[in-house]
Amino acid sequence: MDLNTFNKKVMKRLKRWSHLGEKTDEYQSQFIGHYDKNTPLAYLHILYQSGDIEEVVAAEQALGISFPKQYRDFLELFNGACFFNPAGFDVFGVAKKEYLPEYNSKPWRFPSNIVEKNNQSWLKKLLPNNALVIGRDDALNVYIVCCLDDGSIISYDPLAPDDFSQQWPSFNEWLISEVENLFVEHDDNGDLLTIKGTFH
Secondary structure, three states, rough: HHHHHHHHHHHHHHHHHHOOOOEEEEOOOEEEEEEOOOOOEEEEEEOOOOOOHHHHHHHHHOOOOOHHHHHHHHHHHOOOOEEEOOOOOEEOOOOHHHHHHHOOOOOOOOOEEHHHHHHHHHHHOOOOOOOOEEEOOOOOEEEEEOOOOOOOOOOOOOOOOOOOOOEEEEEHHHOOOOHHHHHEEOOOOOOOOOOOOOOO
16 A cells, blocks of 8 residues: 555544644654543554564564565555554554664553564464464454465454454455444544444
């Protein structure tokens, strides 16, 4: 996904909550929609600073794979992201050198590390060899998994490992459709509506 497409299909919708507050931190991560004034980092959306190509390659080498192109393209824009906190979804990022001073003591300030997530022994046993966990849906308590052979995306529930009913043909289509659906499910204050809608 290029920046123009992201701005048109995703960022345009995230900006709906700009009136609640926006900021950029010292790591150049963007925060949009401050929904809890008593919690400094309680933002609806967080877009982490893009990953350096060396760090993306290091993550690929650590996992012994090549990331699917659309996910890799996303990492060139943002090093992971959180959308529609606290009950939305995350896209995992890669480790960055500048995170090290605070990463262990304040992990909530940084994207989930894709290498750490994919090296969880219990999860590796459940997933096929051609699968890469690229994110997590916190509302549904499922992992977002990319099939390395064709770049398609599935929603994976460890408690229902044979259910692959939730599928998308590509990373871009998954990301855009999830943002669009959650866009209509939240009000202007960022609260989840009781009746869920579907974007058409």
